Amino acid sequence: MKKILPMKYPEITSYSIQSNVLSIIANYEETLPWYHSHFVQLCCDKQSLMIGFTDWAHNDTIFVPRQHVDNSLIKIKWESNICEFLINSINLDFYNYFYIDEYYIPDSNAYQSYKFVHNVFVYGYDIEEEIFFIAGSLKDGKYMFTRCTFTELENAYQSVSPIEDLLGGVSMYKYKKISVDFDLNFVVNSIIEYLYSKNSFQYDKRLHIYKDQFIYGISVYQHLDDYLSRLLHGEDKKIDKRPFHALWDHKKCMLSRIKYMGTNNLLKNADRLFVKYQIIERETLYHRNSILKYSLTKNKDVVEKIRHGINRLVENEMTLLNCFLESITPL
Structure with a gap:
């Protein structure tokens, strides 16, 4: 069995949390009026070099509302088996965003070299090949679509301690068709x-x-x-x-x-x-x-x-x- 949710490489790739959502809505022409109405204004934190769009507040847009599942529920309901949870979630058309240790992810600079806790976006699976389809800012910080094995992702998830996990679970996104006019x-x-x-x-x-x-x-x-x-x-x-x-x-x-x-x-x-x-x-x-x-x-x-x-x-x-x-x- 295999299921891959729609993803299209986005125009904005500075920060993966925004690129993930835009990779979803880029598949749907009805989102274009909204997209071209936004992403004009820039802001920068005075204490850093983090320049980005003020629209970072739209990490979960009207087209992709966000839900959250706490790790405690995954532990109880899925016995901490993140692979089973992800397969169930994707079968319901949910994209999944959470933190992992990139030490276990082949397309990361950290692979088998050092611990690096960062976010990942999972949008598909193939049970026969035992792989997940993932996206994120990986090798050299480049936003990319790639894949990893079930074992690699399981190890990457289990390696993150509660204090390192900024989400404390998995954020789930599902596309919702809405008609929006250009503003x-x-x-x-x-x-x-x-x-x-x-x-x-x-x-x-x-x-x-x-x-x-x-x-x-x-x-x-x-x-x-x-x-x-x-x-x-x-x-x-x-x-x-x-x-x-x-x-x-x-x-x-x-x-x-x-x-x-x-x-x-x-x-x-x-x-x-x-x-x-x-x-x-x-x-x-x-x-x-x-x-x-x-x-x-x-x-x-x-x-x-x-x-x-x-x-x-x-x-x-x-x-x-x-x-x-x-x-x-x-x-």
Whole structure:
């Protein structure tokens, strides 16, 4: 017996918790209006380099509501047999998200080398081959779809102690078909908040507690520039590609939004805007690749070039986004 739930490689791959959900909804055309209405505004924790979309609050979207099963129930009901639990869950069309020790997962850098507790997303199984189909940020931090054996996943699950398990069980996701319209006003407001670095959490009671914790919008580039300056002067030794990858995700999302809005007659001059924004997307990818190059060469000229390139990119993006706002066709 074999069952694999639908998964499609997502546009956003910065952080697996978000990529997992987007891998589900990317299979369904009815989710496109919602998707292109979101993922505009960026935020960054002041104490770290964690740049991401403010929409991280949508890890469980209206299309994929989340349920949770505590490890204590798995222990009682399934005698801690995670494989049996997962097979039962997948048979009911649930995707499963939980923490494992990647020491036991072949496509991880930690495989048979060191303990590394991280999350995994299980979306299918094959009983004859005794394998699970999994997704996550695995080898070199790259988000991927791969597989592991029943034994490997069982060992990986059992190796995580209660204090290491941030979920304390398994989060389960199941697709729910809902009709949602494109929210043009939300897009406009999000772009304005991005351009003027406004706090996008201030109106959301759930997230208001984070109002002073984050930097928003275009200001995240200044935070990134400060980090690059510390790298240049030897004040920071950690080379972190994640913020650069997150910025590339942002540009890819903007490109697909321009294309979507143009196709649906919501944006004048969409083709011209697409071509110009494509240049920004390619430059952002270049910066992402350059920081990887620096991690190998330690050539500080590379960092200096990234800093100059990002400063030009910010100016060009602000100009282009203002043109974008002027080109919007009212509903």
